[in-house]
Amino acid sequence: MLRGKRAVVTGGGNGFGQALVVWLAREGVDVDFCARRPEDIQITCSILSSEGGKARGYVCDLTRPESIEYFSRQIINSGAPVDILILNAAQWLSGKLDDQPAAECVNTIYSGLTGSILLTQALLPCLKRSSSADIISVISACGIPGFTDSIAHPAFFASKHGLSGFTQTLSHQLAKENIRVTGLYPPDFETGDLDEHSNNTFEGGEQLLNGRSIWETIRFILIQPRNCHISTVYFQGPTRESLARVNR
Numbered sequence: 001m002l003r004g005k006r007a008v009v010t011g012g013g014n015g016f017g018q019a020l021v022v023w024l025a026r027e028g029v030d031v032d033f034c035a036r037r038p039e040d041i042q043i044t045c046s047i048l049s050s051e052g053g054k055a056r057g058y059v060c061d062l063t064r065p066e067s068i069e070y071f072s073r074q075i076i077n078s079g080a081p082v083d084i085l086i087l088n089a090a091q092w093l094s095g096k097l098d099d100q101p102a103a104e105c106v107n108t109i110y111s112g113l114t115g116s117i118l119l120t121q122a123l124l125p126c127l128k129r130s131s132s133a134d135i136i137s138v139i140s141a142c143g144i145p146g147f148t149d150s151i152a153h154p155a156f157f158a159s160k161h162g163l164s165g166f167t168q169t170l171s172h173q174l175a176k177e178n179i180r181v182t183g184l185y186p187p188d189f190e191t192g193d194l195d196e197h198s199n200n201t202f203e204g205g206e207q208l209l210n211g212r213s214i215w216e217t218i219r220f221i222l223i224q225p226r227n228c229h230i231s232t233v234y235f236q237g238p239t240r241e242s243l244a245r246v247n248r
Helices: 016-024 038-050 063-078 102-128 154-177 212-222 240-248
Strands: 006-009 030-035 057-058 084-086 133-138 178-184 231-235
Touching: 006 016, 016 030, 016 038, 016 212, 030 038, 030 063, 038 057, 057 063, 063 102, 084 102, 102 133, 102 154, 133 154, 133 212, 154 178, 178 212
Parallel strands: 006 030, 006 084, 030 057, 084 133, 133 178, 178 231
Antiparallel strands: none
């Protein structure tokens, strides 16, 4: 269903972003991804190479507009349309408002919000050239109004609330151009092994969500007929904080 499509993934150098790159490549998707560090790009490419697959990785710092411009230019210059854009990258920041310096607050907003906006804007012509484009925005439960059960810094919350607003507005505007935009709001989750599936011996609320479940949700969204637009997905699950309270 996904074979032959072209995807762009942000934050593909480690964690869930790296897993997304691998899982997409296994589906036969042509993947471009970005990461801040060259060594992380090499690790992701090495994982794929060991499986006989490949992806193209680019250094991109989403806190710097000139870096975003360079990355997007590489994608645009290939001439091929972009069928899937997954906005996954975000700088994690924890603590209270006065726990972090101003520079960290700014970088958190830029990496998780501003960078995603600028990259999407730059790649929009490539997405419009696709006959079946999807934008998947990995937002976080921290972007849900009223959610506070996290040690995330207020700047991280602000970034995710901003990304939520951006995603919802974009979903409405681009639907008229046959570009589906979906926002995902997972709580804390663990990626684990790339071949690991959810452990069904645990009941709801007893264990963190498995990143594989989020990927399977993304895959489900992507393979739906074009007249099926899933704009928002909320996940039910515990946070690290709630599990810690239970285990005290």
